[in-house]
Amino acid sequence: MAEKLALPFDSKRMEHELNYHFDYLARCLKEYCGMSPIQYRHHLQIDRAKRLLAHSKLPLAKVAEQCGFFDMNYFARLLKRHTTFTPSEYRNKHQLFYME
Secondary structure, eight states, X not given: OHHHHTSOOOHHHHHHHHTSOHHHHHHHHHHHHSOOHHHHHXXXXXXXXXXXXXXXXXXXXXXXXXXTOOOHHHHHHHHHHHHSSOHHHHHHHHOOOOXX
């Protein structure tokens, strides 16, 4: 699923892959988890970014790219909205100890 997060959001692809109309999928998702499809996608992308920031030494731009963000500023704003930290602040606070 991680590779799907790197692709741009596409409601038509979602309809085709799940074989339901997008409006129906959006209503079900909203009822089930309280988020729209794009909000849920952002939630998944930010969760992946947090894991990568804490468990890897990838450059911040590479983390953003692997999570489907090709605009570093947008990635930083979204991460800060979800965690109150910028990407570098999050990494500094949560990165695990590495033996070198």
